[in-house]
Amino acid sequence: MSQRPTLKSVAAAAGVSTAAVSYAFNRPGRLSDSLREHILSVATELGYAGPDAAGRTLRTRRAGAIGVIFTVGLRYAFSDPYALAMLGGVTEVAEPARTSLVLIPFDLGDGLGDDGLREGLAAVHQAVIDGAIADGLADDHPAVLALAARNIPLVRSQPSAAGLSVSIDDHAAGVAVGGHLAELGHREVVVVVATPQPAGVLVTDVDESALYAYSKQRLDGIRAGLGPGAQVRVVSGGRNAHESGRMAVAPALDGGRRPTAIAADSDVLAGGVLEALRVRGIAPGRELSVTGFDDAEFAASAGLTTVRQPVRERGRAMARMLIDPGCTERQVLLPTELVARSSTGPANH
Amino acid sequence: MSQRPTLKSVAAAAGVSTAAVSYAFNRPGRLSDSLREHILSVATELGYAGPDAAGRTLRTRRAGAIGVIFTVGLRYAFSDPYALAMLGGVTEVAEPARTSLVLIPFDLGDGLGDDGLREGLAAVHQAVIDGAIADGLADDHPAVLALAARNIPLVRSQPSAAGLSVSIDDHAAGVAVGGHLAELGHREVVVVVATPQPAGVLVTDVDESALYAYSKQRLDGIRAGLGPGAQVRVVSGGRNAHESGRMAVAPALDGGRRPTAIAADSDVLAGGVLEALRVRGIAPGRELSVTGFDDAEFAASAGLTTVRQPVRERGRAMARMLIDPGCTERQVLLPTELVARSSTGPANH
DNA sequence: TTGAACCTGTTAATCGATTAACAGGGAGGT
DNA sequence: ACCTCCCTGTTAATCGATTAACAGGTTCAA
Numbered sequence: 001m002s003q004r005p006t007l008k009s010v011a012a013a014a015g016v017s018t019a020a021v022s023y024a025f026n027r028p029g030r031l032s033d034s035l036r037e038h039i040l041s042v043a044t045e046l047g048y049a050g051p052d053a054a055g056r057t058l059r060t061r062r063a064g065a066i067g068v069i070f071t072v073g074l075r076y077a078f079s080d081p082y083a084l085a086m087l088g089g090v091t092e093v094a095e096p097a098r099t100s101l102v103l104i105p106f107d108l109g110d111g112l113g114d115d116g117l118r119e120g121l122a123a124v125h126q127a128v129i130d131g132a133i134a135d136g137l138a139d140d141h142p143a144v145l146a147l148a149a150r151n152i153p154l155v156r157s158q159p160s161a162a163g164l165s166v167s168i169d170d171h172a173a174g175v176a177v178g179g180h181l182a183e184l185g186h187r188e189v190v191v192v193v194a195t196p197q198p199a200g201v202l203v204t205d206v207d208e209s210a211l212y213a214y215s216k217q218r219l220d221g222i223r224a225g226l227g228p229g230a231q232v233r234v235v236s237g238g239r240n241a242h243e244s245g246r247m248a249v250a251p252a253l254d255g256g257r258r259p260t261a262i263a264a265d266s267d268v269l270a271g272g273v274l275e276a277l278r279v280r281g282i283a284p285g286r287e288l289s290v291t292g293f294d295d296a297e298f299a300a301s302a303g304l305t306t307v308r309q310p311v312r313e314r315g316r317a318m319a320r321m322l323i324d325p326g327c328t329e330r331q332v333l334l335p336t337e338l339v340a341r342s343s344t345g346p347a348n349h
Numbered sequence: 350m351s352q353r354p355t356l357k358s359v360a361a362a363a364g365v366s367t368a369a370v371s372y373a374f375n376r377p378g379r380l381s382d383s384l385r386e387h388i389l390s391v392a393t394e395l396g397y398a399g400p401d402a403a404g405r406t407l408r409t410r411r412a413g414a415i416g417v418i419f420t421v422g423l424r425y426a427f428s429d430p431y432a433l434a435m436l437g438g439v440t441e442v443a444e445p446a447r448t449s450l451v452l453i454p455f456d457l458g459d460g461l462g463d464d465g466l467r468e469g470l471a472a473v474h475q476a477v478i479d480g481a482i483a484d485g486l487a488d489d490h491p492a493v494l495a496l497a498a499r500n501i502p503l504v505r506s507q508p509s510a511a512g513l514s515v516s517i518d519d520h521a522a523g524v525a526v527g528g529h530l531a532e533l534g535h536r537e538v539v540v541v542v543a544t545p546q547p548a549g550v551l552v553t554d555v556d557e558s559a560l561y562a563y564s565k566q567r568l569d570g571i572r573a574g575l576g577p578g579a580q581v582r583v584v585s586g587g588r589n590a591h592e593s594g595r596m597a598v599a600p601a602l603d604g605g606r607r608p609t610a611i612a613a614d615s616d617v618l619a620g621g622v623l624e625a626l627r628v629r630g631i632a633p634g635r636e637l638s639v640t641g642f643d644d645a646e647f648a649a650s651a652g653l654t655t656v657r658q659p660v661r662e663r664g665r666a667m668a669r670m671l672i673d674p675g676c677t678e679r680q681v682l683l684p685t686e687l688v689a690r691s692s693t694g695p696a697n698h
Numbered sequence: 699t700t701g702a703a704c705c706t707g708t709t710a711a712t713c714g715a716t717t718a719a720c721a722g723g724g725a726g727g728t
Numbered sequence: 729a730c731c732t733c734c735c736t737g738t739t740a741a742t743c744g745a746t747t748a749a750c751a752g753g754t755t756c757a758a
Contacts, residue, residue: 004500006744017708022746032706049498053477054407055744058713063403064475065451074444078437084427091424095454098472101423102414102451105444123447126413128402128477149398151353355714366738371716381736404714407743705754712746720739727732 005048007055014042025050057128065100066090066322067129069143071136071196071212072239074105080240081268081296082311086135089315097323102127106143121146131155131322138213155318158213159331166317166332170214173307174221176338177291180305181226181261185347186289188231188259190252191219192269194240204251206234215265218293222263233259237272240265245272249280260289260347267292267299267306274302274343289344303342310334354397356404363391374399406477414449415439415671416478418492420485420545420561421589423454429589430617430645431660435484438664446672451476455492470495480504480671487562504667507562508680515666515681519563522656523570525687526612526640529654530575534696535610535638537580539601540568541622542614543589553600555583564614567642571612582608586621589614594621598629609638609696616641616648616655623651623692638693652691659683 003009011018016039023030024039031039043049057063068090070077077083087101094101104127107120118125124146131153137144139160148154148163155164181189193215195203208216223232235252237244245264249272252262264270270292277284284290285303292299295308314334320327352358360367365388372379373388380388392399406412417439419426426432436450443450453476456469467474473495480502486493488509497503497512504513530538542564544552557565572581584601586593594613598621601611613619619641626633633639634652641648644657663683669676 007746008744018745019708019710019747020706023707026746030706035706047498047500049495049500050474051746052744053475053499054403054410054412055713056475056746057477058403058407058715058744059746061403061713063477064472065477067449074450075437075440078433078440084433088424088427091427091452091454095423095456098454098456098469100416100451100453100472100476102449103440104449105440105447107444107447120447123413123449125399126402126405127449128406128412128414146398149396150402151396151398356716357714367715368717368738368740369736372737375716379736384736400716401714404743405716407714407745408716410743700758702757703755705752707751709748709750711748713744716742718739718741721737723735725732725734728730 005043005046007048007051010039010043010046010048013046014039022051054128063128063130064098065102065129066094066319067102067104067127067132067147069104069106069124069132069134069137069147071194074103076239076241077103082240082266082294083135085311086315089312089317090133090319091315092312093316093319093323099323102129104132108142117142125150133318133322135318136212136214153322155321157314157318159333162330164321164330166314166321166334168309168314168334168336170217171221171224173293173309173336173338174218174223175225176221176336177218177263177293177307178222178225178227178230180338180340180344181222181263181289181291182230184261184289184344186226186261187229187347188257189222189226189233189261189263190248190259191222191232191234192245192248192252192262192264192273193219193234193236194244194265194269195236195238197236197238199238199241199243200247201238202247202251203236203238206236208234218265231257231259237269240268242268242272242275245269245274246276247272249273249276253280261291261344262288263291265293267294267296267304270304270306270343271298271302274304284343285345289347291344295339299339300341305341305344306339308337308339354392354395356397356400359388359392359395359397362395363388371400403477412477412479413447414451414478415443415668416451416453416476416481416496418453418455418473418481418483418486418496420543423452425548425588425590426452431589431615431643432484434660435664438661438666439482439668440664441661442665442668442672448672451478453481457491466491474499482667482671484667485561485563502671504670506663507566508682511679513670513679515663515670515683517658517663517683517685519566520570520573522642522658522685522687523567523572524574525570525685526567526656527571527574527576529687529689529693530571530610530612530638530640531579533610533638533693535575536578536696537606537608538571538575538582538610538612539608540571540581540583540612540614541594541597541601541618542568542583542585543593543618544585544587546585546587548587548590548592549596550587551596551600552585552587555585557583567614580606580608586618589617591617591621591624594618594623595625596621598622598625602629610640610693611637612640614642616643616645616653619653619655619692620647620651623653633692634694638696640693644688648688649690654690654693655688657686657688
C-alpha cells in the first residue's frame with residue numbers, strides 16, 4: 001500500500017490497462033480526453049509523477065543524456081578555463097535538445113589490479129547515457145577503453161581510426177610554436193606541461209610516454225619546429241593550473257644551462273610562468289620568451305604569444321555529433337593559428 | 350547474431366546461467382576462479398563490456414548519479430562564478446564517491462500549455478538519478494515541483510518544510526546590507542537583481558513576485574534594514590552576469606531622483622555596476638555606494654562591500670546529504686557575514 | 699447496404715540485468 | 729559413520745516501462 005506508485009498500480013487503480021496509462025503521459029491524443037483526464041487524476045491522487053526514468057530508459061534504449069570525461073579531475077574542471085569553454089560549447093547544443101550532461105568521474109588510483117581498476121571506472125560503466133565525449137585522453141586510456149567498449153557513440157579529441165573525433169592538429173601547432181621560437185634564435189627551450197599529478201607536484205624528469213596525448217604531440221611538434229640541435233627539456237608542475245606554471249619556473253631556470261624560452265602547454269600554465277618571472281624581475285619577451293596555448297581571454301591583455309584554437313566550437317561540434325541526427329561529419333579538424341605577441345622576442349638581446 | 354551482446358547471450362555462449370555471468374562481473378569470489386575466467390574470456394570474445402547500465406539501474410534502483418538544476422540557463426552556468434563554486438563543492442564530495450553529476454536543462458518556454466510545460470521539463474523527468482539539487486529555484490517552480498514529485502531526495506537552497514535544504518538566511522543578509530547603508534545615511538537605494546531573461550534585457554519595472562526566491566528575500570531584508578521611509582527601486586539587466594550589472598546603471602541613475610546607493614544581488618552584477626560607474630567617472634564609495642553579494646574572489650581587490658557566504662561549502666553540504674548515508678542533517682543553515690570595504694561610504698559627502 | 703477509415707482501448711512480448719533461495723558435493727570434526 | 733559447514737552454481741521472480749498488433753465500435757461516403 002505504501003509502495004511507490006508505478007504505471008501498473010496506477011492502471012489498476014484507474015481500472016485500465018498499463019498501455020493506457022503510458023499513453024496518457026506520452027501520447028496525449030492517443031486516448032480520449034475523458035479517459036486521459038481520469039488517468040491523470042488517479043495518478044496525482046496516488047502521487048505518481050510520470051513514468052520512471054530507469055524503466056523507460058531500459059525499454060526505449062534512450063537516456064536523453066550524454067557523458068563527458070576529462071583529463072582533469074572533475075573537481076578541477078570548474079576552475080579550468082579550457083574545460084569550461086569546452087563544456088559551454090557542449091551545452092549550447094545539448095540544452096536546446098533537452099539533453100542532460102553527465103559529468104563522469106573516474107579514478108585510476110594506485111592499485112593497478114584489474115579489480116581495482118574496474119572499481120575506479122565504476123561510474124564510467126554505470127553512467128546511463130546515449131553517447132560520450134572524451135576530451136584530452138589518449139585512445140588507450142582505461143577510461144576511454146571502457147567507454148569505447150560500451151556500444152555507444154564516442155567522440156574523441158584526437159582522430160582515431162574510423163571513430164568520431166573533433167581535433168586540432170596538435171603536432172602542427174607545436175611546429176608553429178617551435179618554428180616561431182627558432183626564427184627568433186632560441187635553441188634552449190623548456191616545455192611546461194600538465195600531468196595527472198595534483199597541482200604542485202613537481203616533475204622535472206618527465207616520462208614522456210606518460211604525457212597526455214595532446215601534450216606528447218605538441219612536444220614532438222615543438223622539437224620538429226625548432227629543428228635539429230636544439231635543446232628541449234620538459235618540466236611539469238602537476239595539473240593544468242596557474243600554480244603549476246608558477247612552480248615549474250624554478251627548475252626550468254635553475255637547473256643546468258639556462259633556457260631562452262619557455263613553452264607552456266596552455267595559457268593557464270603560461271600565466272603562472274609569467275607571474276613567477278615577474279616575481280623574479282625577469283622581463284618576458286626581452287630576457288626570456290614565453291608561449292602559451294589556447295588563446296584564453298586574458299592572453300591578449302597579458303601580451304602572451306599563444307596558439308589560438310576554437311575551444312567553444314570544439315565542444316559544440318562534439319555535442320552535435322552525438323545529438324544531431326542530421327550531422328554526418330565523423331572527423332572534424334579545427335583550425336589553429338599562432339598569435340605572436342610581446343611575450344616572445346629574439347633570443348640574443 | 351549481430352545483436353549487441355547481453356548478459357543472457359554471454360551466458361548462453363559460455364554454457365552457464367545468467368546469474369553466473371552477473372557474479373563474474375559484480376562479485377568476483379562468488380565464483381571459482383576458473384569459471385570466472387572462462388566467462389570473462391567468452392565475454393570479451395563477444396565484445397561484451399559488462400552489464401548494461403540501464404538494465405542494472407532498473408534492477409538495483411541505484412543510478413550512481415545525482416542531478417543538478419539551476420536558476421541560470423545551463424549554458425550560462427559555466428561562466429557564472431557562483432554556479433562554478435557551487436558545482437566545485439558538489440564535485441568534491443561526489444567524485445570520491447564515484448558519483449556522476451547530471452546537469453539537467455529545462456526550458457519553460459513561452460507557451461504555458463500543460464503539454465508544452467511537460468515537454469520543457471522532459472529532461473527533468475528523464476534524468477536517471479538517485480537524488481537532486483535545486484539551487485536558487487523557488488519551491489513552486491515547475492522544475493522543482495517535477496523533481497519533488499519523483500520520489501527521490503531533493504536538496505533545496507531554501508528551507509522547506511521537512512525537506513532537505515542548505516541555505517543561508519537571505520532575509521537577514523538583506524537586513525545587514527540595508528542596515529549598513531542606513532547607518533551611512535542612505536535613503537534612496539536601487540537594488541539590482543538577476544532575472545531569468547537573457548542578459549541585456551533591461552527591466553526597470555520589475556514584477557517582484559516573479560523574482561528568484563533568494564532575490565525576493567534579500568530585497569525584503571534590505572527594505573527592513575533600511576527602515577521606514579527609505580525609497581527602494583528594483584532594476585534588472587537580465588541574467589546574473591557582468592553585462593547585466595553594467596546595463597542596469599543607466600536606468601538606475603537616470604530615472605527620477607538619483608539614488609545614493611546601488612545594492613546588487615551578486616558580486617558579478619556589482620562588478621558590472623562598478624565598471625559602468627568608472628566609465629561615467631563616478632567614484633564608488635564617495636559619490637555613490639555599491640554593494641554586492643557572495644564575496645567572490647575579485648571582490649577584495651575591487652574593494653567591494655559585500656555579503657560573504659560559503660558557496661563552495663554549500664555545494665559540499667548539498668552533495669553530502671544525497672551521497673553520504675551517515676549524514677543525518679536535514680536542514681543546514683550556513684553563516685553569512687557583511688564585509689564592509691571601500692565601495693560604500695556616507696551618503697552626504 | 700457496404701465497406702473503408704478512423705477512434706479508442708487492450709493484450710502480451712520485451713528491454714537487460716540482480717539476487718534470494720536452493721541444492722549437490724566435498725571437507726573436516728567427533 | 730554421521731553431521732555440519734562451506735563452496736559453487738542454478739532457478740526463477742522481479743525491477744518499471746513501451747509499443748506493435750489487434751479488435752470492437754462509429755462515422756460517413758458511395
